[in-house]
Amino acid sequence: MNATAISAAHEAPGRPLVSLRGVTKTFSTGTTALAGVDLDIAPGEFISLLGPSGCGKSTVLRMLAGLADPSTGTIDWPQARVDGAGRPDLDMSFVFQEATLMPWGTVARNVWLPLRLKGLSMKAARPRIDEALEMVGLGGFADAYPRELSGGMKMRVSIARALVTRPVVMLMDEPFAALDEITRQKLNDDLLRLWETFGWTVVFVTHSVFEAVYLSQRVMVMAARPGRIIDGIDVDRAEETPESWRTSETYVRLCQRASASLVSAIAGTDHL
Amino acid sequence: MSGVRSPSADGKASPAEARGMERLLRVVVPVLMLAGLVGLWQWYVTAFAVPHYILPSPVRVAGALVTDWQVLGPALLVTLKITFSALFLALVGGLALAILLVQSRWIEIALGPYLVILQVTPIVAIAPLILIYAPTTQTALLICAFIVAFFPVLSNTVQGLKSTDHNLIDLYRLYGASRMQTLWLLRLPAALPYFLAGLKIAGGLSLIAAVVAEFAAGSAGAGSGLAFRILESQFRLNIPRLFAALLLLSAAGVAIYAATSLLAHLLLHKWHESAIRREK
Numbered sequence A: 001m002n003a004t005a006i007s008a009a010h011e012a013p014g015r016p017l018v019s020l021r022g023v024t025k026t027f028s029t030g031t032t033a034l035a036g037v038d039l040d041i042a043p044g045e046f047i048s049l050l051g052p053s054g055c056g057k058s059t060v061l062r063m064l065a066g067l068a069d070p071s072t073g074t075i076d077w078p079q080a081r082v083d084g085a086g087r088p089d090l091d092m093s094f095v096f097q098e099a100t101l102m103p104w105g106t107v108a109r110n111v112w113l114p115l116r117l118k119g120l121s122m123k124a125a126r127p128r129i130d131e132a133l134e135m136v137g138l139g140g141f142a143d144a145y146p147r148e149l150s151g152g153m154k155m156r157v158s159i160a161r162a163l164v165t166r167p168v169v170m171l172m173d174e175p176f177a178a179l180d181e182i183t184r185q186k187l188n189d190d191l192l193r194l195w196e197t198f199g200w201t202v203v204f205v206t207h208s209v210f211e212a213v214y215l216s217q218r219v220m221v222m223a224a225r226p227g228r229i230i231d232g233i234d235v236d237r238a239e240e241t242p243e244s245w246r247t248s249e250t251y252v253r254l255c256q257r258a259s260a261s262l263v264s265a266i267a268g269t270d271h272l
Numbered sequence B: 001m002s003g004v005r006s007p008s009a010d011g012k013a014s015p016a017e018a019r020g021m022e023r024l025l026r027v028v029v030p031v032l033m034l035a036g037l038v039g040l041w042q043w044y045v046t047a048f049a050v051p052h053y054i055l056p057s058p059v060r061v062a063g064a065l066v067t068d069w070q071v072l073g074p075a076l077l078v079t080l081k082i083t084f085s086a087l088f089l090a091l092v093g094g095l096a097l098a099i100l101l102v103q104s105r106w107i108e109i110a111l112g113p114y115l116v117i118l119q120v121t122p123i124v125a126i127a128p129l130i131l132i133y134a135p136t137t138q139t140a141l142l143i144c145a146f147i148v149a150f151f152p153v154l155s156n157t158v159q160g161l162k163s164t165d166h167n168l169i170d171l172y173r174l175y176g177a178s179r180m181q182t183l184w185l186l187r188l189p190a191a192l193p194y195f196l197a198g199l200k201i202a203g204g205l206s207l208i209a210a211v212v213a214e215f216a217a218g219s220a221g222a223g224s225g226l227a228f229r230i231l232e233s234q235f236r237l238n239i240p241r242l243f244a245a246l247l248l249l250s251a252a253g254v255a256i257y258a259a260t261s262l263l264a265h266l267l268l269h270k271w272h273e274s275a276i277r278r279e280k
C-alpha cells in the first residue's frame, strides 16, 4: 500500500500529501487551541512542530489522525480517499507522548495490536512483529510484560507498534520527551534511519529546538494563545553524517534561528 | 524474580531462602494464633466451670458439629446454594448491565437513579415485600442476596470500563477497531481488576445477604438454611449447635474470600500493580 502512495507522490511532486487551510479549533470549554493554521505537508517529508506548551501541537496531530475535528477550516488529503470520520485510507501510525501500552499484554502482543485489528493472527503476524522489535533493538523482549521494561524501552515498544503496520504517515507526539539524552540521541538516529529506509511522512512534535532541527527537513514554530504557526524554517541537511551534522555551522545557525523564533513566540504570550 | 543474588559472605539467607521462610511463617503464625485462642477459650470454660448453655467449650462445639451434622450439613448446603446462585447471577447481571450502561450516556442517566435506590434501601426492609411476591421462600432469598451482591459488581465494572486509557481508545480508533474489538480487547481487560474487586466484595455480601434475608423471612422446615438453624438453636438454648452453625458460616465466608482472592491473583499477578510484588 505504501508503495503506491509513494510512487503517486513521485508522479505528482507538487501535490501535498495533506493540506490544512484556515484550521481553527475551539473546545467546548471556550479555549481557542488553534486559530487559522495553514500548512502543506509533502509526501515523504519530515516535518517538526515546535512550540511552547499549550500552543496546540497535539491538537494539530490529533486532527491529522482524524481523532479530532477542526471547528472551522479544512484538512484535505488530495492523494487519498477520506472516510466519513475524516480519516484518509492511508496507513497511519501515532506515537503518543506516553508509551500507552496495554499492561495485560506482553510486548509481542502489544506490537501485534494494529495487525490483530486488521484480522491477522499472531502466527501470521509474528515475523513482522519480530522484525519491528528488532528495528527498535528489543529483539529479546517479545515475551516481557510492560512493567518489566524501563521507560525508554516502553517507548521503543510503542514505536515498534507504530512501525509494524509499515505506515505511510507517522505522527509522533513528543515521543522522546521523557527519555535521557543518550537514549534520545540514539532513538533520533534510529528514527532518521527508518525514515530514510521506508520513505515515511513524519510529523514530529517536540519542545526541543535541537531535536527539531536535527531531525527535520522543515521546522514549523508555533505560538500559543491562540495557537498558530509563526515561522517555517527549511533545514537543508546536505549529505552529512550524524556527527558532522550536529557540529556543523548550518546546524548551529538554524538552531539559533529556531530558538529566536521560539523566544518571540513565548514573549508574545508572556503578558497574558 | 529472575535476578538471583548469591548468599552474602556474612551468612545471611539468600532471597530465595528468605522467601521460603516468609511463606512458611505466613502459615505457621496464624495457625499458632488460632491454637492459642482456642486453648485460652477451653481453659477459661474449664477453669471457671462456665455452663455450656452460656458458653460451650471448643470441644463441645466440635462435638455438636459432628452430632448435629444431619441438621447443619443440609442447612449449610441450602445457604451455600443461595449464596453462589446469587453471586453468579450478580456477576453475570452486573457485567452485562455495566457494559450496557457505558454504551450510552442516556442509558446511564435513565437507569442510574433506580440502581442507586435499589442499593441504598436496606434489604431487610424490602425482604417482606419480596417474600410476598416471590413464588417460593428460596426464590425470595435468592432475589434478596442477588440485589445486595449485584451492586458492587456493577459499580466497580462501570468504573473500570470508564477508566480505560483514553490514548489507547484513540489508538484503537486510529487503527479502525470495531466497537466489539474495542470492548473485547481493550475495555474489558482494562476493567478486569475493577470487576475482580467487585467480585471480592460481592462474594462476602452475597453470603451475608443470604443469611440476613433468611432471618427476615423467618422460614422454617426442611428446606431452611443456617440462619434459621441459628434462630432455632437460640430458642432452644442449644448454644453448642448455635456456635457450630456460626463456625460453619464463618468458614464458608473465609472460603469464599480465599477463592475470590485466589482467582484475582491468578488473573492479575502477571501484569496488574495490585498483584505485583516489588523487588527491592
Ligand SMILES: Nc1ncnc2c1ncn2[C@@H]1O[C@H](COP(=O)(O)OP(=O)(O)OP(=O)(O)O)[C@@H](O)[C@H]1O
Pocket: A027, A028, A029, A031, A032, A033, A051, A052, A053, A054, A055, A056, A057, A058, A059, A060, A227
Ligand atoms: N480536550 C480538551 N478540552 C479543552 N481544552 C483542551 C483540550 N485539549 C487541549 N485543550 C487546550 O488546547 C490548547 C492546546 O492544547 P494541546 O494539547 O494541543 O497543546 P500542546 O501544544 O500539545 O501542549 P504540550 O506541549 O504541553 O503538550 C491548550 O490550551 C489546552 O488547554
Ligand SMILES: [Mg+2]
Pocket: A057, A058, A059, A173
Ligand atoms: Mg501535547
